[in-house]
Amino acid sequence: MAFSAFASAAPAQEPAPKRRSKIALLLLAPGVLYLVIFFLVPLFTLVTTALQAPTASGDIGQYVPGFEIGNYATVLAQYSPQILRSFGYSLVATVFALLFSYPLAYFIAVKVRHRPLLQNLLLVLVIAPFFISFLLRTMAWKSMLSDESFLVSALKGLSLMAPDAHITGTPFSVIFGLTYNFIPFMTLPLYAVLERLDTRYLEAGSDLYARPFTTFRTITLPLSAPGIISGVLLTFIPAAGDYVNASRQFLGGTGTTMIGNVIDSNFFDLQNYPAAAALSIILMSAILVLVIVYILLSVYVWKTGTEGLL
Amino acid sequence: MAGGVFAESGADLELVGIQKRFPGFTAIEGMDLTIPAGSFFALLGPSGCGKTTTLRLVAGLEEATAGRILIGGKDVTDTKPYQRPVNTVFQSYALFPHMTIIENVAFGLRRRKIADATGKAHEALRLVELDHLAARRPQQLSGGQQQRVALARAIVNRPALLLLDEPLGALDLKLRRQMQLELKSIQEEVGLTFLHVTHDQEEAMTMADTVAVMNKGKIEQLGAPEVLYELPRTAFVANFLGQSNLFTGPVEGTTGDSISVNVEGNRIVVPKSRAQRHSGEVTVGARPEKLTLHVTEPKPEAGTNLLGPGRVIDVSFSGVSTQYIVAIPGLGSIVVFAQNMGVGPLVGEGTETWVSWKVEHGFGLEDEAPRQPRFSSDTDTASIALEKKRALMSELEEA
Structure with missing residues (x-):
């Protein structure tokens, strides 16, 4: 199954062949070339x-090669709220995606394990949103949550929302969009580990006086840790750099700008290429640091191996 | 069993009218069983006979369709597995792969908030002589070591009742024999009630005080291993627990303390006290090792059954003994085990022989020997379910 790409336990490492095969190098060449040219x-x-x-x-948009380290200080000073907001939003979205995805993945992987047809159907439903463009789906949410939508007018009619309140353009709608868009990326790795969860361990836990919640906390959760770790990474990293959900054309507003939007406008509107590049590098390094800290912490807490996490 | 109390000794287990139905078939049919505290009890039967289901019912991993389960006099039928004073050594061991050996063993103690869980876990590991591996992970241990860890993880909790689900099945023969003796001595040491499920008749007989032979969801016979072996009551027990030579025929004469059965013109005498039925068609038998081979026709004497002449059709040497198969016209093949006291087989293939055994070694069954197929069917639970479903469907169609 395709989802085993997310599989946690890598098959036992085979001993490396003693002689480097020329064919292996030849086969590696296209990939290496691709990475050099495009990365x-x-x-x-x-x-x-x-x-x-x-x-x-x-002149606007005209730059010369230089060594302006100060570019970093300028953008950091100017855009630190957007940088922090990006990580805040994507963190919250990741947490929600995990909370929604875990029960979903558990249900598909464990509860309907003995009904393969239903299991496959549910999996297709998880992936189904990918058949429609990401932009279109986000656009659809925008119209469903817009001020003219049935939902908003109903909530206003019931006095559950203030007459001048909005849903779109708020942190809520941006986080909502991020969560919605990245749920499959969380669900699939979770499914991949839970699908191989041996329920005999759960029976053993129950036999050893563990209540259902304790069994979940001490057995199911640690055993699914590789899936949680890869799901969190697959959600958090792209969500932090996302500029669609938070853009004003979609679910965002002026107060919800994320770093992706800043880079976007610096590059295309202000034509401030050094600022856009510096922000990209800041985003990249910050994600790298956070990810390393997160993996080390997870490995420490769950005492799980790092093999197959990335 | 919350509250952190150790069971000081084993408890009685009582099953009252237990029935377990799965969609399509009945795994256990009205079972009544009492296992006294402190005993080593074995449930023996072929796969699909319901023995593992019985164990899972006691552990609380399955719910009984009807009937009550009592442990130490307390009704636990409606309680969850984690509320029962019962621990299981699983067939697959089910050691938690993400925990070290010591964490695995201390797991149950921690859940019950028992003081000094780690110390007690080390003690249990010392009992199975694996304390030096406490910091390892299960996958770093051999199968035999994992089995001992699984045992330590269960007995460290001092359950009133320890359930063993074919725990030795995955071990090789030599290790299995060694573990059988160890399990037995551990049971005597800790004094807990052991309920052991196995399909290995030798294992059941060496380890258990009491063996219950199960077949098709019912207990066929229950008793001490020697009694079951020497005096099987049904053809299933006679054949599942060791081998038997069975003969069916009408009772043609009764003396004071024995009956004589006419099997195709041969007279076989069985003591009345060892026969379940004394009239009509009966099946009588004798164990192969009780039989003696003769190359010259012996004089008939009272107190001995004599069959023959027949011809040896197969000789197979198995170290301590040799198995001879003697074909006697009208009686089929008779199996004889002879100790290898001398060098080489007593008789070769094709030799004309007679077979005799002492009357007091024979037994009479309560049912008739079925016309046995050459290979007994060793079907799994799922295919039994399918078979029963088909039988039911055809029954419904006929109706």
Whole structure:
């Protein structure tokens, strides 16, 4: 099954062949070439762009190569609220996605285990949103949550919402959109680990005086930790850099700008390429640091191996 | 069993009218069983006979369709597994892979908030001589070591009743024999009630004080291993617990303390006290090792059954003894075990022989020997369910 790509326990490492095969190197070549052209070169360009200085004439969108470390300080000072907001929103969205996905994945992977047809049907339903463009779905939510929507007018009619209140353009709608859009990325890795959860461990836990919740906390949860870790990473990383949900054209407003939107406007509207590049590098490094801390912490807490997490 | 109390000794287990139905078939049919405290009790039967279901019912992992389960006189029928003073050594061991050995063993104690859980866990590991591996993970241990950890994890809780679900099934023969002796001595040491489920008749007989032979969801016979072996009551027990030579025929004469059965013109005498039925068609039998081979026709004497002549059709050597199969016209094949006291087999294939055994070694069954297929069916629970469903469907169609 395709989802085993998220599988936790990597098969036992086979001893490395003693002689490096030329064929293996040949097979690796396209991938390495691809990474050099489309990852290393752009990364280098990004780093240099972030250090560029404005031209002497001060023309908009014109920059010369330089070593302006100060670009970082400028954008950090200017956009720290958006940076913090990005991580805050994506953290909350990740938590909600986990809370929704875990029971869903558990149900599909464990509860309907003996009904493969239903299980496959439910899995297809989890992936079904991918058949429609991400933009279209977010747009659909925008109209469903807009001021003219049935939902909002009903809530206002019932006096559950203030007459001048909105749903779109609020932190709620942005986090809602992020959660909705990334739920499959959380559900699938969870499904992959729970599908192989041996329920005999749960019976053993119950036999050893553990109540259902204790069994969940001490057995199911640690055994599914690799899935939780990969699901959290697959949700948190793209959500932190997302600029669709928070954009004003979709579910966001002026007060919900995330770092992705800032990079977007600096690049396309203000044509401030060094600022956009510096922000990208800040975002990348911050995510990298957070992810490393998170993995180390998870490994420490759950004492699980790191194999197959990434 | 919350509250953190250790059971000081084993408790009685009582099953009253237990019935367990799964969709499509009945696994256990009206079972009544009492296991006295402190005993080592074995449930023996082929796969699909309901023995594992019985164990799971006692553990609380399955719910009985009808009937009551009492442990130490307390009705536990409606309680959850974690509320029962029962621990199980699972067939798969089910050691938690994400915990170390010591964490596995201390798990039950921690849940019951028992003081010094780690110390007690180490003590249990010392009992199974694995304390030096306490910091390892289950997957770093061999099968035999994992089995002992599973045992330690269960007995450390001092359950009133310890359930063993074919715990030795995955071990090789030599290790299995060794573990059988260890389990037995541990049981005597801790004095708990052990309920052991197995399909290995030798295992059941070496370890248990009392063996119950199960077949098709019912207990066929229950008793001490020697009694079950020497005096089986049904054809199933006679054949499942060791081997038997069975003969069916009408009773043609009764003396003071014995009956004589006419099997295809041969007269077989069985003591009345060892026969379940004394008239009509009866099945009588004798164990292969009670039989003696003769190469010359012996003189008939009172107190001995003599059959023959027949021909040896197969000789197979198995170390301590040799199995001979003697074909006697009209009686079929008779199995004889002879101790290898000398060198080489007593007789070769094709030799004309007679077979005799002492009257007091024979037994009479309460049912008739079924016309046995060459290989007994060893079907699993699912296929039995399917079979029963088909039988039911055809019954319904006929009606």
